[in-house]
Amino acid sequence: MTNHPSRGDRPVEPLVFEKHVAGAYGVDFPPLDVPETPVPHRVAGSGVPLPSIGQHDVMAHYTHLSDRNFSVDGNFYPLGSCTMKHNPRINEWAASLPGFSCLHPLQDEDCIQGALRLLYETRTMLEEISGLHEVSLQPAAGAHGEFTALKVIRAFFTDHGQPQRTVVLAPDTAHGTNPASCTMCGASVKQVRTIDGHTDLEHLQEVIAEVGPENVAAFMITNPSTAGLFDPSIKEMAEIVHGAGAKVYLDGANMNALLGRVKPGDFGADAMHYNTHKTFSTPHGGGGPGSGPIAVTEELAPYLPVPQVMMADDGSFYLDRDREKSIGKVRSFFGQFGVLVRCWTYISACGPEGLRHVAETAVLNANYLAVRLQEVYDMPYFAPEKGAFCAHEFVSVPQTLLDKGVTLIDIAKRMIDYGVHPPTMHWPIHDCLMVEPTETESKHALDQFVDVMLQIANEIDQEIACVKNAPLVSDIARADEVGAARKPVLVWND
Amino acid sequence: MDYTQITDAQHEEMLSIIGIDHVDRLFDVIPESIRCQEGLDLSPPQSELELQRSLTEMASHNVGAHNMVCFMGCGAYDHFYPALIDQLISRGEFLTSYTPYQAEASQGTLQAFFEFQTQIAQVTGLEIANSSLYDGATAVAEAAILAVNTTRRHTVLVASTMHPEYLAVLRTCLADLHVNITMLTATNGKVLPETVREEMSDDIAAVIVQSPNIWGQIEDWDGCFEVTHEDAKTLAVAVFNPIACGLLKTPGECGADLAAGEGQPLGNALNFGGPYLGLLAAKEKFVRKMPGRLVGMTKDEDGRRVFCLTLQTREQHIRGAKATSNVCTNQGLIALRASMFMTTVGREGLTEVASHCWHKAHYLAEQITAIDGWELTFDGDFFNEFTVNCPVDVTHIVDSGKERGVLVGVAANGRRMRKLSEGNELIIAVTEKRTRHEMDALVSLLKELST
Numbered sequence A: 001m002t003n004h005p006s007r008g009d010r011p012v013e014p015l016v017f018e019k020h021v022a023g024a025y026g027v028d029f030p031p032l033d034v035p036e037t038p039v040p041h042r043v044a045g046s047g048v049p050l051p052s053i054g055q056h057d058v059m060a061h062y063t064h065l066s067d068r069n070f071s072v073d074g075n076f077y078p079l080g081s082c083t084m085k086h087n088p089r090i091n092e093w094a095a096s097l098p099g100f101s102c103l104h105p106l107q108d109e110d111c112i113q114g115a116l117r118l119l120y121e122t123r124t125m126l127e128e129i130s131g132l133h134e135v136s137l138q139p140a141a142g143a144h145g146e147f148t149a150l151k152v153i154r155a156f157f158t159d160h161g162q163p164q165r166t167v168v169l170a171p172d173t174a175h176g177t178n179p180a181s182c183t184m185c186g187a188s189v190k191q192v193r194t195i196d197g198h199t200d201l202e203h204l205q206e207v208i209a210e211v212g213p214e215n216v217a218a219f220m221i222t223n224p225s226t227a228g229l230f231d232p233s234i235k236e237m238a239e240i241v242h243g244a245g246a247k248v249y250l251d252g253a254n255m256n257a258l259l260g261r262v263k264p265g266d267f268g269a270d271a272m273h274y275n276t277h278k279t280f281s282t283p284h285g286g287g288g289p290g291s292g293p294i295a296v297t298e299e300l301a302p303y304l305p306v307p308q309v310m311m312a313d314d315g316s317f318y319l320d321r322d323r324e325k326s327i328g329k330v331r332s333f334f335g336q337f338g339v340l341v342r343c344w345t346y347i348s349a350c351g352p353e354g355l356r357h358v359a360e361t362a363v364l365n366a367n368y369l370a371v372r373l374q375e376v377y378d379m380p381y382f383a384p385e386k387g388a389f390c391a392h393e394f395v396s397v398p399q400t401l402l403d404k405g406v407t408l409i410d411i412a413k414r415m416i417d418y419g420v421h422p423p424t425m426h427w428p429i430h431d432c433l434m435v436e437p438t439e440t441e442s443k444h445a446l447d448q449f450v451d452v453m454l455q456i457a458n459e460i461d462q463e464i465a466c467v468k469n470a471p472l473v474s475d476i477a478r479a480d481e482v483g484a485a486r487k488p489v490l491v492w493n494d
Numbered sequence B: 001m002d003y004t005q006i007t008d009a010q011h012e013e014m015l016s017i018i019g020i021d022h023v024d025r026l027f028d029v030i031p032e033s034i035r036c037q038e039g040l041d042l043s044p045p046q047s048e049l050e051l052q053r054s055l056t057e058m059a060s061h062n063v064g065a066h067n068m069v070c071f072m073g074c075g076a077y078d079h080f081y082p083a084l085i086d087q088l089i090s091r092g093e094f095l096t097s098y099t100p101y102q103a104e105a106s107q108g109t110l111q112a113f114f115e116f117q118t119q120i121a122q123v124t125g126l127e128i129a130n131s132s133l134y135d136g137a138t139a140v141a142e143a144a145i146l147a148v149n150t151t152r153r154h155t156v157l158v159a160s161t162m163h164p165e166y167l168a169v170l171r172t173c174l175a176d177l178h179v180n181i182t183m184l185t186a187t188n189g190k191v192l193p194e195t196v197r198e199e200m201s202d203d204i205a206a207v208i209v210q211s212p213n214i215w216g217q218i219e220d221w222d223g224c225f226e227v228t229h230e231d232a233k234t235l236a237v238a239v240f241n242p243i244a245c246g247l248l249k250t251p252g253e254c255g256a257d258l259a260a261g262e263g264q265p266l267g268n269a270l271n272f273g274g275p276y277l278g279l280l281a282a283k284e285k286f287v288r289k290m291p292g293r294l295v296g297m298t299k300d301e302d303g304r305r306v307f308c309l310t311l312q313t314r315e316q317h318i319r320g321a322k323a324t325s326n327v328c329t330n331q332g333l334i335a336l337r338a339s340m341f342m343t344t345v346g347r348e349g350l351t352e353v354a355s356h357c358w359h360k361a362h363y364l365a366e367q368i369t370a371i372d373g374w375e376l377t378f379d380g381d382f383f384n385e386f387t388v389n390c391p392v393d394v395t396h397i398v399d400s401g402k403e404r405g406v407l408v409g410v411a412a413n414g415r416r417m418r419k420l421s422e423g424n425e426l427i428i429a430v431t432e433k434r435t436r437h438e439m440d441a442l443v444s445l446l447k448e449l450s451t
Helices: A053-067 A089-095 A113-130 A144-157 A177-184 A201-210 A236-245 A250-257 A337-373 A408-417 A443-462 A480-484 B009-017 B023-027 B046-057 B083-089 B107-124 B137-151 B164-174 B193-199 B221-228 B284-289 B314-321 B334-369 B394-403 B436-449
Strands: A132-137 A167-171 A187-190 A216-222 A245-249 A271-274 A294-296 A309-310 A317-320 A394-396 A433-435 B155-159 B178-185 B205-210 B236-240 B258-262 B278-282 B295-299 B303-309 B387-388 B427-428
Touching: A053 B083, A089 A113, A089 A337, A113 A132, A113 A294, A113 A309, A113 A317, A113 B046, A144 A216, A144 A245, A144 A250, A144 A271, A144 A294, A167 A177, A167 A201, A177 A187, A177 B314, A187 A201, A187 B009, A187 B236, A201 A216, A216 A236, A236 A245, A236 A443, A245 A250, A245 B236, A294 B009, A294 B387, A309 B155, A337 A394, A337 A433, A337 A443, A337 B023, A337 B046, A408 A433, A408 A443, A433 B193, A443 B009, A480 B193, A480 B295, A480 B303, B083 B334, B107 B278, B107 B295, B107 B303, B107 B314, B137 B155, B137 B164, B137 B205, B137 B236, B137 B258, B137 B278, B137 B284, B155 B387, B164 B178, B164 B284, B178 B221, B193 B221, B205 B221, B221 B236, B278 B284, B334 B387, B334 B427, B394 B427, B394 B436
Parallel strands: A167 A187, A167 A216, A216 A245, A245 A271, B155 B178, B155 B205, B205 B236, B236 B258
Antiparallel strands: A132 A294, A271 A294, A309 A317, A394 A433, B258 B278, B295 B303, B387 B427
């Protein structure tokens, strides 16, 4: 039953479990060079039923699987808010140097000065870019950074006799991780309304008054907003929050638009996280590993996780574990070191002017696409004639097209037929496409994307069936996701 | 270089299509007062050749398992992995894709994660597994939170023999959730079932026991979890080493409800502590409480077997504050490495690796304890790691080892071990990579240092 006939006559790739051959193996081991010690019955297990296949079949299996993926390398991948930029291979080369990849995390500091130096330099680079006082590299991903920074803010308030500050405010367009991170910190979330993609300052004040300013811990913002807009009143917003005695938390998902142009510390952010896999070109890897360093103000710094990488007076580097006010550890060892090597490499390749140019080009590319598509794909916030540009990404609610009898999913699936990864959908607002081209696409690639999008619009007028039934030429037809959730099958059973 | 591709001429052309004269117009909305007035204070850009030079230079200031003989463990192990993993994982189709939200454009990643989930279920002897978490420490914390949310109880019992870093992370993660952590004291390096019984009450969400534990001792999961289940609601959480499962009883065989562990030994480099791989497996009844990504098998419209992300209503991007966890990005590529490793070594291979670890560790322990003054700290069963009491200052032994190109092990009294001990113990790990020659050399060194 394994090999259903597939579109394009390509067979479905069998699972490794279906390829299992008793006695096969993909790699061998040297003979045991010590005497055997019997394993007592009380601890011995009965073995694990893993599949076994030969080495060439291993190569074939994963090569076939890789062939069934869209990727930044091979496809236009304008996934809004995810910053799917080019992943330079010098980064991979760097992380694989044995002098980095073969270090044990518990080695003495005199053995690992190079690694500590790299961490220290990464720390100071990220401090400079944020305009904030101190960075911790420990969080393993953006959401983990949010969690860590919120813990830091709560620890600060508890230490300052204000443990009741447990309410975190967030715009109604916030990333889903924002409220989820709050819950994990024992904080509750109150939504603040947005109008046309911008925080409604009046509502912000109302919510603060409603919950009581003395109970507010932080306002979590994203700037540029999740709608892809620079918020012109960001400073007023920060003043309102600070006026309530609370902290401003910046979700740094959209830092690609700010690099070298604006430092979050300058508009009043007290704490923020980076996503190195978005802003600093570390690969997304099909969903990780990422890294989520956080930056905070001087007053919050004593609460950062331990250990912290430091430089001694003699220029050597060490790990500081003596921070009595620290929230503790949020991850084992020092964080995603291998990812941070890639981050250091990227920032060092760009240099200060390069980073600024990254932000400029990311914003230029997004506006270029928006201008070229706006006549066909309705854009609620984009009006260049009135000076209303987008930042590094833009939102389209293609109502005119939807009114012709297609759904957003139809459009997205048709894009797959053209080799374009669909944008982020249904977020931050309903029925929207959020497009983020990033700075690394060529003009040729941008123009091709425009052609695809206009072609799909054309098809909706001319031959709507090919859009409604899309994807037509990809490996598979639409997956039954509802059925998958109703009766979840998460593991293979013969 | 900054990896942009728009030329000056194209830049001008694009500006004119947008209808502006300068790219600064796109940033005009940002108030003047918060714009950077000066450039970033960073080093000038380096070309790729310069980067290769400076990175090589920086890496040369480190010594590690590539140029030392490594007997260090305690949560990070110097295992062998086949060369094909680095080759396959470098394929851009894996490396540069993202979370497989679009099933039709991501069947490769989705099928690989489904296989990973199945393999982790097979290795742990449990029914389901997710497609990874950040690391072993956060996996333990997520398991504890799952238990608290499922049982609506507020105390977890944790073996004092669990890795101190995992305990530290657990403390941080539970600190604001009104959950008490009660430590289970150890007797002769292990937690006794009687000790679990003494601490049981009607508010225990979970009993968490790591085996092999931080001292390398194999815990009595059977006994501890039997006591745990005398209360029908309390969850038994096994913190496991996936390599050990090739030889020893698995969490499932010992009655665990959840298994959390560090997947680094499965095909991943030491990487100075990260990126690593959090593993979480469970009995099927906890499926809707699991944190992180889950991949399910389904059919497409033509009836073809396909895979997609599933049960996303558990997750933060749908459920916000009520999500089972805030996890979004996980450790996809590292999970893929682990899956490739398990596929390549296969079922006999995993047992072979585990057996080599066992036999070599026992050989070395026997040789070391044959030296005058050296003895095992505990007399219980161990797997690939054991603890010895040193007759001379352990710091001196560690330092002398470094001079001879040997990372002799981890001193239990070191700051890095978070004051695990005040004593003079050395924790020594032996993987299949260590040769008899290397072990004999270590024994000679210890002999020399103790006279």
